[in-house]
Amino acid sequence: KNEVEQSPQNLTAQEGEFITINCSYSVGISALHWLQQHPGGGIVSLFMLSSGKKKHGRLIATINIQEKHSSLHITASHPRDSAVYICAVPAGGGADGLTFGKGTHLIIQP
Amino acid sequence: NAGVTQTPKFRILKIGQSMTLQCAQDMNHNYMYWYRQDPGMGLKLIYYSVGAGITDKGEVPNGYNVSRSTTEDFPLRLELAAPSQTSVYFCASAPLGYGQFFGPGTRLTVL
Numbered sequence: 001k002n003e004v005e006q007s008p009q010n011l012t013a014q015e016g017e018f019i020t021i022n023c024s025y026s027v028g029i030s031a032l033h034w035l036q037q038h039p040g041g042g043i044v045s046l047f048m049l050s051s052g053k054k055k056h057g058r059l060i061a062t063i064n065i066q067e068k069h070s071s072l073h074i075t076a077s078h079p080r081d082s083a084v085y086i087c088a089v090p091a092g093g094g095a096d097g098l099t100f101g102k103g104t105h106l107i108i109q110p
Numbered sequence: 111n112a113g114v115t116q117t118p119k120f121r122i123l124k125i126g127q128s129m130t131l132q133c134a135q136d137m138n139h140n141y142m143y144w145y146r147q148d149p150g151m152g153l154k155l156i157y158y159s160v161g162a163g164i165t166d167k168g169e170v171p172n173g174y175n176v177s178r179s180t181t182e183d184f185p186l187r188l189e190l191a192a193p194s195q196t197s198v199y200f201c202a203s204a205p206l207g208y209g210q211f212f213g214p215g216t217r218l219t220v221l
Binding site for chain 1: 143145150151152153154155158168169198200202208209210211212214215217
């Protein structure tokens with residue numbers, strides 16, 4: 001079973017700061033997911049990546065397969081980025097669901 | 111497209127009662143999942159399905175049952191509700207090779 005660790009658990013920053021959230025996992029994977037959970041509870045998939053880097057707006061996700069590590073970066077952070085960010089990896093092989101980290105609770109203060 | 115829909119949004123059950131959490135998707139995804147989220151814990155996989163007529167257990171299946179008679183629907187059944195099943199339940203669907211699309215969740219309390 002893959003174990004997923006995220007750090008930090010909680011992060012408070014000022015608007016405009018560069019944010020980094022880290023994720024490490026124990027077993028080699030085909031792809032890693034980053035998700036965002038809003039204060040209202042809804043979950044949105046941000047990225048699925050298997051190598052290198054992906055960028056969407058102010059969000060950047062990177063993965064190092066050899067080191068079993070991924071980072072999610074937010075540039076020019078804004079209060080609307082306040083949410084829980086969750087890293088997830090395949091539970092086993094194929095389509096058998098995801099194993100999730102406990103999430104990073106991010107608060108961006110104006 | 112409505113995406114992934116879940117009903118009800120909230121429910122309070124008494125110990126021993128039964129209920130079905132409904133999940134439907136209109137994106138023609140083969141893969142569907144049920145997760146539960148407890149406070150301070152990561153989401154955990156309850157059951158999943160790779161297509162109509164095919165289901166399999168996830169990490170925490172005890173106390174639950176599922177069926178998948180159509181591509182669109184994936185209901186989750188609680189037969190004898192227990193306080194340990196108090197949680198937020200999320201249904202998700204996915205096409206092959208892409209990220210998962212989550213429903214809005216059902217908040218269940220068992221008293």
